[in-house]
Amino acid sequence: MTSLFSLPILSQQRIAPGIYSLELSTEGPFPARPGQFVDLKIPGKMLRRPISITDITEDRLILTYRVAGEGTAILSGMKPGEVLETLGPLGQGFVLPEESSHLLMVGGGIGTPPLIYLAKEALRQGHQVTVLFGFRSPADTLFQEELKAMGVDYHFAYDSEGENVVQLMQRLGLDDLPFFACGPMPMLKALCKAGSSDGQCSLEARMGCGFGACMGCSIKTRNGMQRVCKEGPVFSKEVLLWET
Amino acid sequence: MGNLNVVLSGQEIKNPLIPASGAFGYGMDFLDFWDVNEVGSFSIKGTTILPREGNPLPRIAEYEGGMLNCVGLQNPGAEAVRNEILPELRKIYHGKVFANISGFSIEDYEKCAEILDPDPSVGWLELNISCPNVHGGGMAFGTDPDNAVAVLKAVKAVSTKPVYVKCTPQAPDLTYMCQALEQAGADGLVLLNTYLGLRLDYRTGKPILSNTTGGVSGPGIFPLVLQKIYQIYPKVQIPIIGCGGVSTARDVIEMMSAGAAAVEIGTAGLIDPMSVPKILQDLPRCLEELGVSNISDLTGRAFK
Structure with a gap:
């Protein structure tokens, strides 16, 4: 079930130009399936940043992200021991x-x-x-x-x-x-x-809440309007329309 | 233990917190986090007579004080809301909700009201003449007092439930607008919908939002809305529901002190899905601290 977790940063490193790997400490395996995502509260930013899940171990949640703007730039400067308020797991995998x-x-x-x-x-x-x-x-x-x-x-x-x-x-x-x-x-x-x-595709979108309430990330599909954060981010190929 | 009950047009709700339209869906999305029955009421997603897909993405931008959206009244249409959504809503929420209705013509509003007014879950109609994200509708009615009054009268004529009008800060003379609505029979006012705003992309210099502009919400607009409530409260007799940037129990107290009988909460619940239960937990302590036993006594405290 989706909830709010306070997860300490274990390590963070740059693994390619503009790309960072972030390891968060969890008590037991983080309860997410492949393709689900988490929404991170970034200090100083209002909206959370949705980040996909790279891997889950017994005691770690491993994320990989690209520095795309101010929020992810702040995230990339955070140090081990700092705590990230993490909302998740979100979406269908x-x-x-x-x-x-x-x-x-x-x-x-x-x-x-x-x-x-x-x-x-x-x-x-x-x-x-x-x-x-x-x-x-x-x-x-x-x-x-x-x-x-x-x-x-x-x-x-x-x-x-x-x-x-x-x-x-x-x-x-x-x-x-x-x-x-x-x-x-x-x-x-x-x-x-x-x-x-x-085929199944995982989509990306600018999101407001990340959990379905604001309808800020809805796209038109063959099944009607669907929220990338809630019914997605993974959609089967046959429901996707390619208008945007 | 303070008493949080407030009365809105003869209907008592157990606390003055009302999640705002467009920020709460139909309540279902918060069930993972808390029992939505904790709130006094909530306002459902803006409903139009025909289904609407809303605007293309991106619909969301951010600023230091909150967010901008241009969702554009995505909803399945009034019939589907009544026949499919409200029966589901009743399974998770036992109180009465505000049916937020919008449209592109007076007839649209009228038909929407006819469909939703009789529903047993609907306690009040919330006339949305203030959506900044649709063309030729919504806010177009809320900036012209004659149009606003015409919509209100048409809706009142087909409704049995109290009609609250959600106003826009873009109205050139908001005091005049609110007085005109009161005279025309509005049962209450919701002050306010979002402010019209804009963000441009740092790299391209072009608008971030697909609709160019969006509605500005969040803590950054709180003092602006508070001032409007303080300005309008002495000029009308009907209840005012405050709406704009409320994020804490102290914000609720402050907005009620300015004249609000109840308070809608939107963006705070999107930023932190637990903000509403947190406020509800904090409110009794605030009342105790202030030595107030009934929260409703705080309404208009600034003028007492």
Whole structure:
């Protein structure tokens, strides 16, 4: 159930240009499923910042975020021992299939973090997993060590080398696999067009409350207006419209 | 232990805290955090006769004192609210709510009132002539006293429940507006809806919100709204519900002292979903500290 937690910062480090990894201390595993997110209260800012979940361990909540504005800049300056008021878990996560299958995780840039937690969970449940991550350049690469440690099949695409993840998927002949994706809208749109009919996309939106009350993040879908924070952030491919 | 009851047009509510329209959905989203039956009443999401998708994203921006929104009255339409949502609401909330209604013509408001007024969960109608985020409706009625009075009269004619009018700070002469509404039969006033505002993106210099402008809310507008209530209270006899930037029990006391009979709370509940129960917990202590036994005695204290 969603609630407010006061979580001390255990560590924080810059892992790529503009990208930070943040570890928060939890009493027992944080009760979130892959694809759900948390909303962090940033000192000095009114609205919380929604951040996806990279991983959950017995006593840690691991988040990865990009410094995109003033709020995340303040967050990046916070030190171990400081406490973050954390609202979560929020939203609906990814839904893994019941029977074991070969699944494709497709991420772009700062959309890659929730797919790490999802890939781990999918492996635990006995699925075969292939991970395709796209970044601007090799210097922007995230999670190579984590993927290596998981022993999962993974491939990277770099804009600087003239290939995006969708092209990578096609080159590897993986376009029939059910996909789980998070990344920039143009990537998700191209993926939904080129990929399997069975896909789930996690979206990003500016949010007000993060828990459904303000309707500040509603999008139009084939199921009517849906809140990215509440009915999302993960939507199945067939309900998404690509008007925006 | 102080008595928190207040009476609004003959109907008693157990405390003066009323989550504001648009910041509370239909109550369901707060159930993870607290029992919404703790509040005296709440105002449902602004309802129009036809379903509305609202404005495109982004609908939310921030400022040091709170937030701006341009949600744009997203709602499923009055029939769906009555037939589908209010029956669900009754399962989680046992009090009566304010039915916030809006529209683009006098007929829209009238039809909306006809549909929602008879519902057993509706205790009051809240006439929203102050939404800054729709074109040709909402606030367009709230800035012109003749239009405002015409809408009010049409709604009064088809309603059995008390009609409260939620005014906009954009009205050029708010005192005149409020007096005109009182004369035309308004049962109460809700002061105020959001202030019209703007934020531009630091990098592009372009508006952040899809609708260019948005409604400014949050603690930053509290002193502005307080001043308006203080200004209007001596000029009208009907009850005023204060609305604007209330975040603490002390804010509630202060707004009631300026003349509010009850207080709506919006943005504070979005910033911290626990703010309403926290205020309710703090209020009795404030009354004790002030040596006041009935919170309703605080209304208009500034003038006593």
